[in-house]
Amino acid sequence: MQTFSVKDFFYSWIILFVVWLGFTATLDIYEVLTGLLVSLVIAYYTYKNYSHKGLNILMPNKIFYTLKYLLVFLRALVVANFDVARRVVSPKLPINPGIVKFESQLQSDFAKMVLANSITLTPGTLTVDMVENTFYIHWIDVTTTDPGEAFTAIAKDFEEILIKIFDK
Amino acid sequence: MMEILSIIGYIFLSVGAVFLLLGGLGIFRMPDYYTRVQAGTKASTLGAMSTIIGVAFLQPDWAVKLLVILVFIAFTNPLSSHVLARATYKMGQKPLSKENIDAYEEVDHSTSRKPVTNKTTK
Numbered sequence: 001m002q003t004f005s006v007k008d009f010f011y012s013w014i015i016l017f018v019v020w021l022g023f024t025a026t027l028d029i030y031e032v033l034t035g036l037l038v039s040l041v042i043a044y045y046t047y048k049n050y051s052h053k054g055l056n057i058l059m060p061n062k063i064f065y066t067l068k069y070l071l072v073f074l075r076a077l078v079v080a081n082f083d084v085a086r087r088v089v090s091p092k093l094p095i096n097p098g099i100v101k102f103e104s105q106l107q108s109d110f111a112k113m114v115l116a117n118s119i120t121l122t123p124g125t126l127t128v129d130m131v132e133n134t135f136y137i138h139w140i141d142v143t144t145t146d147p148g149e150a151f152t153a154i155a156k157d158f159e160e161i162l163i164k165i166f167d168k
Numbered sequence: 169m170m171e172i173l174s175i176i177g178y179i180f181l182s183v184g185a186v187f188l189l190l191g192g193l194g195i196f197r198m199p200d201y202y203t204r205v206q207a208g209t210k211a212s213t214l215g216a217m218s219t220i221i222g223v224a225f226l227q228p229d230w231a232v233k234l235l236v237i238l239v240f241i242a243f244t245n246p247l248s249s250h251v252l253a254r255a256t257y258k259m260g261q262k263p264l265s266k267e268n269i270d271a272y273e274e275v276d277h278s279t280s281r282k283p284v285t286n287k288t289t290k
Contacts, residue, residue, distance in 0.1 A: 025232045081187065081214040088194040088207060097203050098269025120246030123210040126202065127246070128253045128272055136272040138202050138253060138263060145269055 005047070012047035013039055062165050069161045076122050076157065084123040084140065098142040102151035104133050104159060111166035118158050125154055173225050180222030187215030200264035201256055209249040216241055 016039035024031050087094055106112050116127040119137060126138040137154060144150055194207025220238050224231045257263075263270060 019236070022232045022236045025229070077214060081210075084194070084207070084210070085187065085190045088190050088197060093197060093199075095198075095203060096265075097200070097263060098265040099263055099272040100269065101271035116250070117243070117246040120250050121210065121213055121242065123206065123213065126206055126210075126253055127250050128257060129275065131275060136275070138206070140203060140206050142265075142269050145271070 009043055009047045012043040016043055065161055065165045069158070069165065072157055072161060073118055073121075076118075080123045080125075087140070095140050096142050097138065097140050098145075099128060099136055099138050100142060100145055100147070100150045101134055101136050102147040102155065104135055104151075104155065106133070106159060106162060106166070108166050111162045114166075115155060115158055115162055119154060173228070177222045177225030180218050180225060182222075184215045184217070184219030184222055187218065188212050189215075191215055201261055202253055202263045205249050205253055209245060209252075213241070213245055216245075 017035055020035035020039055021032075024035065104112065104115060106115060112130065112133075116130055116135065119125050119135070120127045124140045128136045128138050130136070135155070137150070139150075139154070143153065191207055191210075191212035195204050198204045198207050217238060220234050220241075224234045257272060
């Protein structure tokens with residue numbers, strides 16, 4: 001049995017409470033008190049499943065990198081969306097689909113999950129599977145089959161920041 | 169002030185509608201299963217997000233709840249398209265590719281290609 005981790009517990013409590021505030025969308029005193037109580041109870045029973053890092057993830061520099069990641073990701077999302085939209089409306093349908101692979105340096109499972117989801121959310125690339133550290137990506141316009149170059153084209157920007165957030 | 173918010177909201181809504189339309193067109197035009205998953209689930213991500221942001225501008229009271237919906241879309245959307253693609257590959261459907269680019273072939277799929285039997289859960 002794992003020992004009680006105060007950091008993990010408080011992290012779960014804060015996150016659950018923020019979600020409660022988002023759902024109720026009010027600062028009425030009774031609502032807030034109920035939220036504190038309910039999220040306390042839920043956090044007590046579930047904190048082990050929520051976090052492996054605890055409050056460390058709320059350090060200022062990690063929050064800074066998280067915001068930076070969101071910006072980089074949003075930019076990639078918009079650019080790729082326009083790219084795929086252009087391919088869809090183009091009469092010749094200029095696509096060259098295929099599945100490529102690359103290796104990732106990320107260590108923690110959560111970081112790999114975020115990377116895989118980011119790649120999938122970016123149109124044009126779709127994470128088909130992940131075996132150990134090898135990602136298999138369905139790419140709508142394959143420009144290279146070399147794992148190193150594919151990594152640079154698809155995941156390099158994301159991974160540089162993810163390493164700073166999760167693997168330190 | 170409210171008018172400016174409405175105009176911004178309608179711009180976001182229009183952009184979202186255009187991208188959702190393109191997503192639908194993509195499903196219609198793409199040649200094989202995987203490219204259709206790409207077009208259907210993801211040309212629409214920006215569409216759905218833009219639509220929700222537009223609604224947030226038109227109804228500022230709902231903004232926080234809409235933000236939560238946005239986060240849930242960001243988490244569930246890639247998961248579903250990944251699972252669809254992976255399951256289809258495991259069932260034996262090869263991706264269409266002009267130059268046979270298929271790195272995923274090297275993985276051992278032998279355990280997963282057995283026909284699915286309905287096991288009774290106890």
